[in-house]
Amino acid sequence: MVAIDAPVSLHPEAASADAARVIESDAEAIAVARDLAKRLAADAALRDRERRLPHEEIEWFSQSGLWAITVPKAYGGAGVSFVTLAEVVKIVAAADPSLGQLPQNHFGLVDVIALTGTPEQKRHFFAEVLAGKRFGNGFSEKGTKHVLDLKTRVTRDDGGDSGSYVVDGTKFYSTGALFAHYVPVLGLDGEGKAWLAYVPKGTPGLSVIDDWSGFGQRTTASGTVVLDKVRVPASHVFPAQRVSDLPTLNGPISQIIQAAIDAGIAHAALADTLKFVRERSRPWVDSHVERASDDPLTVREIGRLHIQLHAADALLERAARVLDEIAAQPQTSEDDVARASVAVGEAKVLTTEIALLASEKLFELAGTQATLSEHNFDRHWRNARTHTLHDPVRWKYHLVGNYYLNGVKPARHAWN
Incomplete structure (x- = not known):
């Protein structure tokens, strides 16, 4: 990968009280x-x-x-x-x-x-x-033209203190911020350059508000972060724009994790479908079978879902292998990043579609009993529908097609 250096000094925070396990392989x-x-x-x-x-x-x-x-x-x-x-x-x-x-x-x-x-x-x-410290996020904002239209500002201390920055703004969709030890906030300086300020929990002027009301992904606390003249040491500020200006895998990394989440939702929905059909569902009267799991039309649909899920898993693994191959190289080129973005985009199309399909088909195949609130199976569809809105999958089709047909490299940002 490309390594990028920034000339700043460090002012460390207190270490975590409880050391986490360190995984080695x-x-x-x-x-x-x-x-x-x-x-x-x-x-x-x-x-x-x-x-x-x-x-x-x-x-x-x-x-x-x-x-x-x-x-x-x-x-x-x-x-x-x-x-x-x-x-x-x-x-x-x-x-x-x-x-x-x-x-x-x-x-x-x-x-x-x-x-x-x-x-x-x-x-x-x-x-x-x-040591177990967690990063949340303060990236996106509501009410702007698009996701890269930022109003938050990260600027040098007005008092001339070159050792610190001041952050002002309001963020939303701040997944993880409520649980974080640091809330990294994306903002622009006076020249329009993007910076990431890793704001420690408890910093004066930092407020994290639990006002996420989405019908899915209910417990991510993806609500509001407010920054009112928050002062952050220069040691905690990173030149975020460079991860897009230069060819890096940061965007594809972000996207492959999103795709993996959707694949996980699909696996959970299909597992609950199988269990319910085997144990609770009744066969349709015209099927002339004793068990719902022997209904030939149900069997067909279960087969189709598994084929589509396995295809999504395969493209997800393929995309990850492309990232591993590129990351092992001494340098990352623009062509490498484009290839990675396309491979991840292909996977994200299938993981999105199977997450939505599997969570919807659960009710068709399991039957009316599956809609009872005691099972809470609707959470699978609510989670899939909410999470897959992170960025529009229709643009993944465009990204992939434009690359193969016209040789157009995807734009470099966190959504590609």
Whole structure:
């Protein structure tokens, strides 16, 4: 990958009180994710129904070491492959997609540090992540022309203190911010250049408001962050624009995690469909079979869903392997990033479509009993519909077609 250096000094924060597990290999990461997923799945439906925020569960999650698996090996992390990262996210999202989404921005922000941080910044922030610290986000804003039309400002201290920046603005869709130790905020300086200020929890002027009312992904607390003249040391500010100005994999990394979350939702919906059809559903009267699982039309639809899910999984793994191949190179070119964006875009089309289809087909195949509120199966569709709105999949078709037909490289940003 391209390494980008920024000339700033470090002012460290206090270390975490409780050290997290440090995962050392890809195999360990997968094993930990599977064990954790069993715990997270136990009350996932109840948390969704009651909109009970997962304060305890997120501690299990970050203390498990999974939030640190992308910290480079040179800084004490596992530096896992993108194949492993996608699999871990998919496993956790199948158990509870709200929890699966919470570290999505965190992983992208770890990559920003790797790409733009000084050696001193990397040592500090990677140590924080390994100790169990979590990054939230303050990226998107409401009421602007588009996602890159930012009103938030990150500027040098007006008093002439070159050792700090001042951040002012209001953010929304701030997934993970309520649970975060740092809230990285994206804003522009006076010249229109983008900066990321990693604002420590408790900083004066920082307010995180739990006003997320989406009908899906209910427990992500993806609400509002307000920054009122928040002062941040220069050591906590990164030149975010460089991850797009130069050819890096930051955008495809963000997108492949999104795709893995949707794949996890699809797996959960299909698993609940199979269990209910086998144990609860009645066969249709005209099928002349004793069990719903022997209904030939139901069997056909289950087969179709599995084929589409396996296709989505295959493209997700293929895209991750493309990222791994490019990341292993000494330099990343514009052609590399375009190829990665297209491979991830192809996967994201299928993971989006199977998440929506599997969560809808659950009711058709399981029958009217499946709509009873005691099962809360509608959470699968609500989660799929909400999360897949992160960016429009119709533009993924355009991205892929324009690349193959006209040789047009995708724009470089977090949504490609």
